[in-house]
Amino acid sequence: MRHSAAKRVPQKAVWILALLLPVAPAVAADGNTPTIEDCKAEETIRFRGGTARLENDLFIGRDQNYTNGVVFTAVSHDIPGKLQTRCLPKPVRLHAKFIQSVNPGFWSDAGGSAPTQNVVVKFGQSMFTPEDYTRTDLIRDDRPYAGLLYVGMSWNRRKHDPGSNREMLDTREVTFGVIGPLALAEESQNVVHDMVGSERFAGWDHQLKNEPALQIAMDRKFRDFRGAGAVTPGFSSDFIHSLGLRVGNIETSATLGVEGRIGWNLPNDFGTYPIRPGAENRPPSASVHSSSGNAARRVRPGVQLFGTLEAKLVAYDFSLDGNLFRSSHSVTRRPWVGQAAVGISVHGLVAGHGVKLAVMRVYRTDEFEEQDVNQAHGSIALSIDF
Template sequence: MYGVNTYADTNFASITLDNDVFVGKDNGYTNGLYFSLYNVGVGLRPNFWVSPLLWTMPRGYAENRINVHSIGQTLTTAEDITQANPPEGSLPYSGLLKYTNTHIVVGSRFTDWVSTSVGIVGPAAKGKQTQTEFHALIGAEKPMGWDTQLKNEFVFGFSRGRAIRVLASRSDTMDLLAGGQLSVGTISSGVNAAIMLRLGQNLRDSYPTVSLASSRASNPIAVNNSWFVYAGVSANYVFNQIFTDGNTFRDSRSIDYDHNYNTFMTGITYTIGRDSSLSFAYLSSFSDDDTEYSRQTERLNRFGTLTLVWEF
């Protein structure tokens, strides 16, 4: 597994499963499945997908670089999946199939990244088929409201982020990270700022992996025969997001929601043998006010997530 001190080219892959069943629910952001390929090497060049934002990236300090290619499917549903015609104010049914390319520049105390996502939302994303067949497999209730889902639409998004290793113990067993991200696009537009406390081993080598969680395609992961636990909070403001606002250019279902919210995250990750790593995390949003708008936002941002990574 790679770290910031690894200069030889390395390739690895990951599979990530997000599901609200991990937290005892089956509504809102109900499922996400992502497969990612990673190329690691100090001499890597960015892919053309991220060209629009490369001018924002710093020059000269890279100790390593990472190119990430991710493809995944995201599903959202109304609170009561037994209703064929969910009432007004229910979170719209939606399936999103998207590809994301991320370029990460790693330094000793700074990690910067840019990403571009393209995809499709609507019946073409096959969300109805995925959830219906999975529920039949596990004997769960059949979701009835997919005929009300968002319409087919091409979607896109651009993101720019940075993580900073603010503090670190001399033994490299504890550190404090801070960071933020700006996103623009029809998938979502918003800003966030976050802090994270970690306890474990070989933390310097693994701190760049916090950037992998920015697109939900992966989670922070342990590297180089190590482990760590972490907890953090983020402050977020969302200008638009297709899962709640509905289709951008066509009439569709939509809801009002809390644009300003906070997120709590905690997780554990450890390496398995020499070439793989496992990570589990829990995320939940919270707001200063307990309103229906804040509860809608919470349904989109409360889930458990599991990532398996292996080198090849």
């Protein structure tokens, strides 16, 4: 069960302070106060593509632990140079102000023309269940029934230092959601199980209670600079390293990872990942996705094999630690978790639109002491340029 209320008070104070962080002034374009009518097309938000991503353990014949995740994302076109916040829709402008308040250095080099940025918005749901779907009582030695429904927005900034051979992608993401029955995890699972003829899980009455959810994530990926084309022509391989930090009552953790790829016409991106902050696989690249709309004609079909390794230090996970602000069922979380994935992706043109399909199998070490079966699930992602 959960710790005593007295032990949770400091944690509560942390989250309350986080919610009350002041919002700093926007990233100023100059000393004047121009209107939105003065904005250029490339300074405004226009979406150029989207991704649908599904993860489920039924792909590998299981139905427990992290049992399903689905997320839909939309990606804006690239915004080069200095960000003109007056040109952004109000929700995006407020998000940029918040990022600037908690991470003032994110746009510190915005005066140059080399960095580009884009915006990613997402909507998703995740669900977690114990192993025994038939039991209606509280299963104290297995993970809680839990659901999360969320929306999020992130900024991606891509830059290359001409003085080095490294290219970097920085991501800052804010996610809001709800944990508990309002996340509709039980209803979603029942619909899918009824469609495929599987038995319903009987213990959803014991799921975590309703609670607002917030997570702030910072992610950095870096790799060798491969030029400005949409792909690296011919047969090649590369490595992409990543660092991540998440803070919030969805998850608080730090990660270190690496992805290796080998194949034909590798895309000029930062890899393919399971659902996580910064996972959108189409970062800004102004020379690849220009505002002229002709970028798709330069995309060459390709295929890649890839593998990822990730180590994560976890300080809080709602699906294991339970509710933060209320007493609930919990298990004994392990602080260190390892994850590996292997997969294949293909990309090319379909009816004049860029398309990428990625399929992977994900393995994860035990996340809590009472766990007797390692976590594994399958993942499929389809990305389309509009």
